[in-house]
Amino acid sequence: xxxxxxxxxxxxxxxxxxxxxxxxxxxxxxxxxxxxxxxxxxxxxxxxxxxxxxxxxxxxxxxxxxxxxxxxxxxxxxxxxxxxxxxxxxxxxxxxxxxxxxxxxxxxxxxxxxxxxxxxxxxxxxxxxxxxxxxxxxxxxxxxxxxxxxxxxxxxxxxxxxxxxxxxxxxxxxxxxxxxxxxxxxxxxxxxxxxxxxxxxxxxxxxxxxxxxxxxxxxxxxxxxxxxxxxxxxxxxxxxxxxxxxxxxxxxxxxxxxxxxxxxxxxxxxxxxxxxxxxxxxxxxxxxxxxxxxxxxxxxxxxxxxxxxxxxxxxxxxxxxxxxxxxxxx
Amino acid sequence: xxxxxxxxxxxxxxxxxxxxxxxxxxxxxxxxxxxxxxxxxxxxxxxxxxxxxxxxxxxxxxxxxxxxxxxxxxxxxxxxxxxxxxxxxxxxxxxxxxxxxxxxxxxxxxxxxxxxxxxxxxxxxxxxxxxxxxxxxxxxxxxxxxxxxxxxxxxxxxxxxxxxxxxxxxxxxxxxxxxxxxxxxxxxxxxxxxxxxxxxxxxxxxxxxxxxxxxxxxxxxxxxxxxxxxxxxxxxxxxxxxxxxxxxxxxxxxxxxxxxxxxxxxxxxxxxxxxxxxxxxxxxxxxxxxxxxxxxxxxxxxxxxxxxxxxxxxxxxxxxxxxxxxxxxxxxxxxxxxxxxxxxxxxxxxxxxxxxxxxxxxxxxxxxxxxxxxxxxxxxxxxxxxxxxxxxxxx
Ligand SMILES: Nc1ncnc2c1ncn2[C@@H]1O[C@H](COP(=O)(O)OP(=O)(O)OP(=O)(O)O)[C@@H](O)[C@H]1O
Ligand SMILES: Nc1ncnc2c1ncn2[C@@H]1O[C@H](COP(=O)(O)OP(=O)(O)OP(=O)(O)O)[C@@H](O)[C@H]1O
Ligand code: SF4
Ligand code: SF4
Ligand SMILES: [Mg+2]
Ligand SMILES: [Mg+2]
Numbered sequence: 170x171x172x173x174x175x176x177x178x179x180x181x182x183x184x185x186x187x188x189x190x191x192x193x194x195x196x197x198x199x200x201x202x203x204x205x206x207x208x209x210x211x212x213x214x215x216x217x218x219x220x221x222x223x224x225x226x227x228x229x230x231x232x233x234x235x236x237x238x239x240x241x242x243x244x245x246x247x248x249x250x251x252x253x254x255x256x257x258x259x260x261x262x263x264x265x266x267x268x269x270x271x272x273x274x275x276x277x278x279x280x281x282x283x284x285x286x287x288x289x290x291x292x293x294x295x296x297x298x299x300x301x302x303x304x305x306x307x308x309x310x311x312x313x314x315x316x317x318x319x320x321x322x323x324x325x326x327x328x329x330x331x332x333x334x335x336x337x338x339x340x341x342x343x344x345x346x347x348x349x350x351x352x353x354x355x356x357x358x359x360x361x362x363x364x365x366x367x368x369x370x371x372x373x374x375x376x377x378x379x380x381x382x383x384x385x386x387x388x389x390x391x392x393x394x395x396x397x398x399x400x401x402x403x404x405x406x407x408x409x410x411x412x413x414x415x416x417x418x419x420x421x422x423x424x425x426x427x428x429x430x431x432x433x434x435x436x437x438x439x440x441x442x443x444x445x446x447x448x449x450x451x452x453x454x455x456x457x458x459x460x461x462x463x464x465x466x467x468x469x470x471x472x473x474x475x476x477x478x479x480x481x482x483x484x485x486x487x488x489x490x491x492x493x494x495x496x497x498x499x
Numbered sequence: 500x501x502x503x504x505x506x507x508x509x510x511x512x513x514x515x516x517x518x519x520x521x522x523x524x525x526x527x528x529x530x531x532x533x534x535x536x537x538x539x540x541x542x543x544x545x546x547x548x549x550x551x552x553x554x555x556x557x558x559x560x561x562x563x564x565x566x567x568x569x570x571x572x573x574x575x576x577x578x579x580x581x582x583x584x585x586x587x588x589x590x591x592x593x594x595x596x597x598x599x600x601x602x603x604x605x606x607x608x609x610x611x612x613x614x615x616x617x618x619x620x621x622x623x624x625x626x627x628x629x630x631x632x633x634x635x636x637x638x639x640x641x642x643x644x645x646x647x648x649x650x651x652x653x654x655x656x657x658x659x660x661x662x663x664x665x666x667x668x669x670x671x672x673x674x675x676x677x678x679x680x681x682x683x684x685x686x687x688x689x690x691x692x693x694x695x696x697x698x699x700x701x702x703x704x705x706x707x708x709x710x711x712x713x714x715x716x717x718x719x720x721x722x723x724x725x726x727x728x729x730x731x732x733x734x735x736x737x738x739x740x741x742x743x744x745x746x747x748x749x750x751x752x753x754x755x756x757x758x759x760x761x762x763x764x765x766x767x768x769x770x771x772x773x774x775x776x777x778x779x780x781x782x783x784x785x786x787x788x789x790x791x792x793x794x795x796x797x798x799x800x801x802x803x804x805x806x807x808x809x810x811x812x813x814x815x816x817x818x819x820x821x822x823x824x825x826x827x828x829x830x831x832x833x834x835x836x837x838x839x840x841x842x843x844x845x846x847x848x849x850x851x852x853x854x855x856x857x858x859x860x861x862x863x864x865x866x867x868x869x870x871x872x873x874x875x876x877x878x879x880x881x882x883x884x885x886x887x888x889x890x891x892x893x894x
Binding site: 311384389423428438442 | 695762
């Protein structure tokens with residue numbers, strides 16, 4: 170049984186005086202122990218809202234959540250705030266894109282880390298301090314004893330993110346959700362952080378839900394990949410399968426539009442036309458239709474079902490998937 | 500001669516202190532001696548990480564920053580020494596496209612008025628009708644519908660706004676466009692549209708580009724020549740393909756190895772050169788080679804004491820490193836490990852690196868002093884400075 174099993178998760182914002190806005194529209198995926206699962210997609214496709222829903226961090230009012238999210242047999246979407254708070258920090262942890270906003274600016278790093286150790290592991294005083302220092306050391310923060318006394322703004326962006334990872338792993342969580350953890354960082358620092366996350370997964374068997382818009386990061390890190398578009402997963406597959414055979418026109422187009430460091434110069438990019446603003450509601454048909462080169466009338470008859478047109482376990486939500494010529498039925 | 504030549508350009512921002520910021524207590528060496536040439540009709544790509552001075556250099560070319568020292572020769576005229584009235588004429592020929600198009604477009608002006616404003620200021624088009632024709636033509640060129648003229652910036656998507664930013668530059672018929680992070684605010688699927696547009700425009704209008712970006716893959720895609728910056732200086736410059744095929748400066752090697760490639764087959768085979776620590780502060784750059792505090796190949800001699808000049812190593816590939824040939828030939832060994840375990844056990848690294856620079860008490864000490872004086876950080880500079888300064892003592 171997977172550690173986390175998300176089924177048809179949906180999130181709708183229902184602010185008064187506004188039209189309901191469905192940010193997540195039926196997302197399903199599993200995460201196993203020691204596995205890295207990627208949620209990838211462009212701005213506004215629902216990545217962050219998905220992770221906030223799983224962590225129970227969405228506002229209670231003005232939000233309607235549907236579906237299930239079984240974590241170790243319990244539905245995260247149904248349990249009490251109290252139980253959830255216990256889980257967060259001990260079994261579930263999250264790191265955000267902007268570490269500064271998730272650290273308390275007026276409390277020294279050391280106190281923020283020891284607080285977690287005290288609350289969730291019962292460590293006190295010198296013991297907690299020692300453990301805190303060793304955590305910072307583990308994530309590559311030099312001179313941890315000094316850093317513990319410092320405030321978040323005294324750390325560089327890379328160090329803050331490492332401090333946040335230290336806090337997230339302080340209680341050896343079984344699932345770590347990382348929402349764009351390296352997007353705000355320079356690439357050389359990003360490389361350090363990604364290696365650190367890999368090490369964590371390898372050594373501790375932590376499950377990692379990795380949220381990113383960067384397909385390069387996904388290619389190097391994730392075992393399973395879910396490509397989201399307008400709040401729905403449009404393609405899900407193992408890492409190698411997905412990159413070798415992108416089959417949904419969106420995923421296929423995305424890979425064709427990224428300049429690659431290793432591509433010969435002058436090789437033209439094949440952009441996807443329009444922007445994410447050009448979409449239709451999933452209820453009416455495929456949200457990608459206004460931008461899609463494979464579009465046919467069939468695409469406007471309700472949400473396309475998930476199928477496996479290419480390989481078992483390689484799911485694609487499209488009625489005209491991108492297939493090699495030979496495989497296309499005549 | 501090249502269309503645009505920079506010779507030893509320096510931009511130093513004074514760091515002020517005191518009740519009324521009237522005392523200069525130091526400088527941010529944002530750009531510290533950059534020489535480069537941009538050929539007419541070509542694209543020069545400038546890459547480097549946050550804070551290395553790319554934007555400052557681009558702004559210096561347009562004289563939007565004071566140039567502390569050096570020459571910016573455009574079409575035979577040194578702009579650095581030009582009186583500001585004479586600079587006006589050149590402003591039209593050198594245009595800039597910014598990262599955040601929304602921030603640079605007045606929300607209360609419609610697109611026609613935004614574009615016409617610059618034209619009127621530079622006496623382009625004899626009347627409104629003629630300007631309107633020109634604007635229509637340019638909007639079509641950048642792929643916007645002609646009804647865009649009467650609409651306002653917020654009515655457009657990010658990609659469309661970047662097209663407006665490009666149109667605003669184009670209506671002035673410039674020779675050179677400096678693009679500062681032209682696609683970094685855009686979604687990947689839209690990035691490609693704007694990159695292709697820039698390439699088409701260059702082809703049809705014979706434009707010359709200086710493209711500034713932190714994304715090495717984007718820069719490699721559009722540039723003929725690439726310059727790699729680190730802490731205010733160029734560390735390597737080469738034709739795009741040559742740089743990718745064989746980066747020679749240790750920093751470029753590390754930077755290139757860190758850029759993720761959307762291909763698992765490639766990713767699994769790649770060897771990453773991880774760097775120790777963070778970027779030192781440009782307010783207190785390391786002595787000698789600026790990269791020596793993080794360089795995996797740092798040597799006991801020269802690195803911490805002499806600043807290596809950018810030298811041609813043959814076939815137009817320029818490198819600023821004392822040991823380029825030796826590193827290439829494998830006759831000097833890596834002195835710092837670059838695996839994650841090594842990078843994480845930074846304590847050991849810190850000692851190691853200090854040992855390397857031993858015998859030069861000043862270099863070893865200078866950054867440590869800095870640590871106790873965070874006040875030297877400019878109050879007006881971004882908050883990031885303090886922490887970067889904090890980093891330097893580590894190595
Ligand atoms: N509190 C909220 N109220 C109303 N709408 C919201 C709220 N939070 C998010 N949304 C909307 O939900 C959609 C999904 O947002 P989300 O933040 O999950 O995107 P994302 O995939 O994380 O994008 P990014 O890559 O930009 O972080 C967006 O259209 C957003 O505007
Ligand atoms: N007006 C200013 N006064 C003082 N310091 C400045 C000023 N403008 C820039 N700096 C500093 O100069 C250095 C170079 O900044 P610059 O914006 O040129 O970097 P960059 O390479 O463009 O970085 P990024 O990729 O983050 O845009 C930074 O340390 C910055 O804080
Ligand atoms: S369902 Fe139709 S519109 Fe949607 S991606 Fe497939 S072909 Fe394109
Ligand atoms: S000069 Fe020395 S420190 Fe600088 S890049 Fe070369 S080997 Fe490294
Ligand atoms: Mg997000
Ligand atoms: Mg910049």
